[in-house]
Amino acid sequence: MFSYLQMKKGIGLLLLSFSLFQNCYFNPIVNGILNPKVEEADTSALLGLAGGFGSQAVTVSITGQIKKLGTAFANTEVSLINPSFTSKNNANSSTTDSAGRFSLNVPTGSATLQFSDAGTPVNIQIEVSQTAAKILFIDNTNFTIQNLDVYVLGVEPPVYLELISSIPYDGLLIDDSNYSTITMGGFKFKFSEDLEYPSNQSVWLAENFITNPTIGFEFPSISKSDVTIVLSSSLSPLTPYTITLNSGIKTVAGKSIKQTTIQFLVGPLGL
Incomplete structure (x- = not known):
């Protein structure tokens, strides 16, 4: 059993510890660390900034x-x-x-x-x-x-020579059902007006019908608004192709076609 002196000493230490805790807890600096003040964020500036991100339709x-x-x-x-x-x-x-x-x-x-x-x-x-x-x-x-x-609203767009139809056309799938017809008949392009006849057909063809991957062409046949291009090579199966028509395709009056891209796909072939 504790003696009276030991009990008195223990009570004194307990009171001293409590006193120190009170002094620390109610000290503004220490209390700020133990219980930081939670302040409400002022979101008005952020809301205004966020509102500024919205763009009005034109x-x-x-x-x-x-x-x-x-x-x-x-x-x-x-x-x-x-x-x-x-x-x-x-x-x-x-x-x-x-x-x-x-x-x-x-x-x-x-x-x-x-x-x-x-x-x-x-x-x-x-x-x-x-x-x-x-x-x-x-x-x-x-x-x-x-x-x-x-x-821009109110501005008249340029007037171009138009491509009315083509074989191949954008999005065409070439397979066994149409491969022979397309390759034997040649690529065909019809325009909205009669074309200027080029002085050098080979150069005109090379500059204005760009293919990727390369497709071998023999020569173009031009009749008024129609162009037929005979192929000199076969098309590879499982291959996407791109044909780009350039502005050297034009009418006698000088109206040119806007650069036009045609993408088509050659699928599996069992020929």
């Missing part, structure tokens, strides 16, 4: 060519579908010309274009900025849009 003009299986889709009404409206009267619209070209005024951002193919709606989702437009999705694989461009 209306621009877009133009492009709609083609079905490589041929201009003419005399078709194309509408801009605004998701905030349900009435067709609120959608901007344009009728494609003989080259399948449309022109619309659209706000920057995401947009949906719609037209009808024999009563079936076709939807094209695009992303538009003040300087460019790109196609995100087309819900009918028979259709493509070529030469999609953006212009």
